[in-house]
Amino acid sequence: MQFRNAPHAVALASVLLLAACGGGGGDDSSGSAASTSSSSSGTTAQTSQITVQGSAVAVTADPLAVMYMGPNGSSSTLFGSNPLNSARSAAASSQTVIAGGGYSAFNIGSLAVTLTQGTVADVSGTADYQVGRWTNGQGKNVATMSANQGAYYVVGKPLALSTNASGTFACSLAGATKPTAVSGTVAPGTLTAATATIDKSTLSATITLTYSIGADQGATLTKTMNVNSFSAGSGAVFVSSVLGSDATKPLLGLVYTVKASSSGDTSGSAVLSCQ
Incomplete structure (x- = not known):
């Protein structure tokens, strides 16, 4: 399946990369010690400039499905x-996995971003x-982020669903990051629930997120959209x-920015498990 808006996204990414070179992103001229090696899940990096919080086994697929949203959603x-x-067809060798878990760089079409120092x-x-x-x-083409801000990703095995059904x-939350306010004025929140219903004949999904951040406690938002879009x-x-x-038990990956009443634009990433 293809993203119907993908050509626009690639064109946008090219413009954004030029803009990012003029400011907002850092560089890695600090000369941190790092090493890289190849694996079936992508390039593996070891660096003292990046801390990983949490853990996950490598997604061993090639190509990979990759979604990335920068910190100014x-x-x-x-x-x-x-x-x-x-x-949904990103070469695994073009994505950088951190030894022990996490990703530190993505190359998706014309969009290339690298975290050179910070936390995953x-x-x-x-x-x-x-x-x-x-x-x-x-990082490179990554705006400087405080501990209250974030850039988000989902990486996975791309899966095709048939509409001949x-x-x-019915989907429920399987894994998620903490949502953060783009402004960075409040501490990271919690995605307390995420549900979705996907119509098997049209692949239209109705998704509901429930989250808490700052003064926005138990806030909900529902959106209907086509999957892979x-x-x-x-x-x-x-x-x-x-x-x-x-295909009988698919996962639905999401990156999102929602408008919270008090905290303003708030971003995150999540994966839902469906059956």
């Missing part, structure tokens, strides 16, 4: 000033997916991708 605009892209937080997953949040650091999939409107930007190894 918008709940109203898909193709604004924030790096955002998704691919909220790392979790299985052999089919991984979620994580870059925070409290900076009836009924629905980008969607903006009704106070939220979502990107979704179907992942997994079993």
